[in-house]
Amino acid sequence: MTNSEAQRKQPVIAVYGANGHTGGYLLTDLHRRGLTPILVGRNADRLRAAADAAGLPDAVIRVADLNDRAALIAAFRGADVVISSLPAYVEIGEPILAAAIDAGAHYTDISGEQLFLRRVLDEYGTRAENAGVTVVSGITDSNLSGDLLAHLATRRVTGPAEVILSHLSRSGGNGSKGSAKTILASLDWFLSGGWHYEGGEFRTGPVARYTEITFPDSTTPTQVAKFAQPPVLTIPRHSDVSYVAGALDVEILGHLSGFTPAALDDMPDAPDADLRYYLVADVFGVDGGVVRGLVSGVDSYRDSALMAVEAAVRLADGTAKPGALAPAEAFDAEDFLNSLAPHGITWQITPQ
Incomplete structure (x- = not known):
């Protein structure tokens, strides 16, 4: 396999919210894995600064506001998986989830809210299944x-x-x-x-x-x-x-x-x-x-980011069934937990 062929097989992961505290850990782990992400957010300068701080000068920067559905979908096009890193998902989380599905990308996030997760499972499962993508929400240490x-x-x-x-x-x-x-x-x-x-x-x-x-x-x-x-x-x-x-x-x-x-x-x-x-x-x-x-x-925070990146990489291989799933429905529980031991x-x- 040539280097160019190996590069093409690397998953393309988009991150929304990369310039936050947990976002920094997400980018650091993507860099450790040799992955070049797409960073999406409202401020290109802040995203570029976050990419540089994580050692990712080649990261792709795309600007899209949470209220601009078309821009979000365009920003996520070409990504295998979207990781959403936000506060208060119950208030602002849905636009990222919806845009990821509409862009044909698998989705995961670091939400910790029952109200948001219930909405994901009840209202977005069929939509994700019809789009042929997998949604696994709530990837945190807890x-x-x-x-x-x-x-x-x-x-x-x-x-x-x-x-x-x-x-x-x-x-x-x-x-x-x-x-x-x-x-x-x-x-x-x-x-x-x-x-x-x-x-x-x-x-x-x-x-x-x-x-x-x-x-x-x-x-x-x-x-x-x-x-x-x-x-x-x-x-x-x-x-x-x-x-x-x-x-x-x-x-x-x-x-x-x-x-x-x-x-x-x-x-x-x-x-x-x-x-x-x-x-x-x-x-x-x-x-x-x-x-x-x-x-x-x-x-x-670090551990939640590590888990989210691990989930994203596993989703990118396309073996999980489409729809909105629990972690144990999408991944082998023992294998996933064992993968965290080096950290x-x-x-x-x-x-x-």
Whole structure:
């Protein structure tokens, strides 16, 4: 194979939102893989600066505003996959998704919002299928890990299983302003706990079970409350479950209740440097068997970017079926998680 032939076989990945904090990690990993992306956004100078900072002087720059559908479709033409890197997808995420599908490109993103993911699955699945492309939304350290872990862990107990998902910061570090914008856009939904899955349907409202979790590195239980984890929506698509819910430390939820636009204005753009985390999937079988799936990560933002690029590269090979899919429907769960090990992201499933 000649060098030119090898180059033609490289996937073409477009990134919208490349000049943000997580966008920088996306570009760094694309550069590490030897891929030259298409960078799309509103400001050509900022995109060029982001490309240069990531060592991608040959990156293609295309300008398209979120409100310009024709420009977005034109910008994504020729891309195998579009990665969307935005805050508050529930407010501004749909134009990128729709334009990617209309341009004939597979799509993934780093959203963390149940409301957006439900919209993707319910309203864009048929559209993506008809276009012959695959959409996998919500590729983050929490969402992808939770979905893939639950897929593997539920198969180690007698079903239908009950699944509790929780994300735990190991350092207590603060997130980015982009994450804060996401929270503010759906604050009432986050505080309400969002959807859980029970009795074959998605439900809102409080839940009375699993109010305490003993987290890794702790010998005492932590009080938790229901939280709007997006994998609640995807796990029932591929696993034998009777109940799925997200959980979060009630102390953290208490901090969210006082969050305001004024507090957002005072936040720094970049997050803290130490953002180690655990993603915990506790799975309970009907016969009393219990297993815990655990992903241990290095940096929530970096790791989400690594996962999104890995997902994009896998989507580019065209083996996933068209439509809007859960991560475990699109990818081999064990193989995907194992691919993250060189970056210090580890996983395990153990009996409890």
